[in-house]
Amino acid sequence: MxxxxxxxxxxxxxxxxxxxxxxxxxxxxxxxxxxxxxxxxxxxxxxxxxxxxxxxxxxxxxxxxxxxxxxxxxxxxxxxxxxxxxxxxxxxxxxxxxxxxxxxxxxxxxxxxxxxxxxxxxxxxxxxxxxxxxxxxxKGQMAPPKVRTTKAPMNRVGHVWEALQSVRRSPARLPATHTQADALAFMLLTGARKEEVLGLTWDRVELGEDAGAWHLPTPKNGNPVWLPLSAPARALLKARPRRKGCEWVFPSATGKKPIGTPRGPAMVAAVEAAGCHIDRHALRRTFTTLAVTVLGIELWKVRLLTNHISTGGDVTLDHYTERNDLRYLAPEAERIGAWIIEQGNIAAGRNVVKLPDRRRA
CATH class of the missing domain: 1.10.150.130 (Tyrosine recombinase, N-terminal domain)
Structure with a gap:
């Protein structure tokens, strides 16, 4: 060494x-x-x-x-x-x-x-x-983020609803098309995201005569929540056929998984009725717009009903408002559902206008 x-x-x-x-x-x-x-x-x-x-x-x-x-x-x-x-x-x-x-x-x-x-x-x-x-x-070369604002015009919402119901009622359509029409109609009634609706299972639905709710355990914003169901939404779910051994509310043809993204005749009918291009998420924007601008529902309530990521940075709303069980917003959900149904009746010509009483005293 x-x-x-x-x-x-x-x-x-x-x-x-x-x-x-x-x-x-x-x-x-x-x-x-x-x-x-x-x-x-x-x-x-x-x-x-x-x-x-x-x-x-x-x-x-x-x-x-x-x-x-x-x-x-x-x-x-x-x-x-x-x-x-x-x-x-x-x-x-x-x-x-x-x-x-x-x-x-x-x-x-x-x-x-x-x-x-x-x-x-x-x-x-x-x-x-x-x-x-x-x-x-x-940096500075990439296109700015694209802001998506597409939605159904407010004067066409009833036409969209009626078009979906027409597809749903048509015996000429396949059951899968009926399911797609129901899923799209449910998106319009609730303002929910596509994944939330298509992945819905029956064990997360509560249906009563006068009230109802549905549960999102793992939504996009990470906030598990119970959301109220309006009367039209409850009626839609009650009318959905149930298959033995199938957990999905909107199942595929086999019943072994949820139905895929609606792109067929039901979506085509909705687009034609709207008079402009709309997609699944546009129904969510339509829900928000009609709730705020037509019905005057407070924005913070609409954000909660759509389980938005944030209520806008308001500390009181974010930390002191109940955000996991929103059944207390059922009156707002009912107003939205009723307005959509009313517009559908008008679009279909089913509205009855009460004339003023002209009789002399």
């Missing part, structure tokens, strides 16, 4: 250095897909793990928009690559056939989040694997 040398210590140091080098090599080789999988498995929001729809959307962006980058080391993604891919999407979209600035924005918002995750979770020599997020180069 040479003077001043310790072979055992040198060997231990060499092993430690080799392990550190191997760890660095692993970190440097982490791919975009690796980071995506780690993010999906470990990311927590204030409402817990990522929801299935969010996971689907993230995977779709990575697998389709950034397919060429999926198996590349995430640290190899550069500012120039981001600029070039963003420009491609803006000019021609995913398939090169039409401009898609909104798609481009959404895709790079996802990529930015994934790279931020990698910056926090992966390190080399105790330094971040990525020092600067390359998506930052797009």
């Amino acid at each position: 040479a003077l001043g040398r310790d072979p055992l210590a040198e060997e231990a140091q060499a092993r430690a250095q080799a392990a550190a080098d191997a760890e660095q090599d692993v970190a440097r080789s982490v791919t975009l897909r690796d980071v995506t999988d780690h993010y999906i498995a470990n990311k927590k929001t204030r409402n817990g793990a990522l929801k299935a729809n969010t996971v689907r959307d993230i995977n779709e962006v990575v697998d389709k928009v950034f397919a060429a980058w999926t198996d590349k080391p995430i640290a190899a993604i550069t500012r120039s690559m981001c600029e070039a891919r963003h420009a491609e999407l803006v000019r021609g979209g995913l398939h090169g056939d039409r401009p898609a600035p909104t798609t481009a924005r959404g895709a790079f918002v996802v990529l930015r989040a994934l790279i931020n995750w990698a910056m926090e979770k992966y390190r080399v020599n105790d330094e971040p694997l990525i020092r600067e997020n390359p998506v930052r180069v797009l």
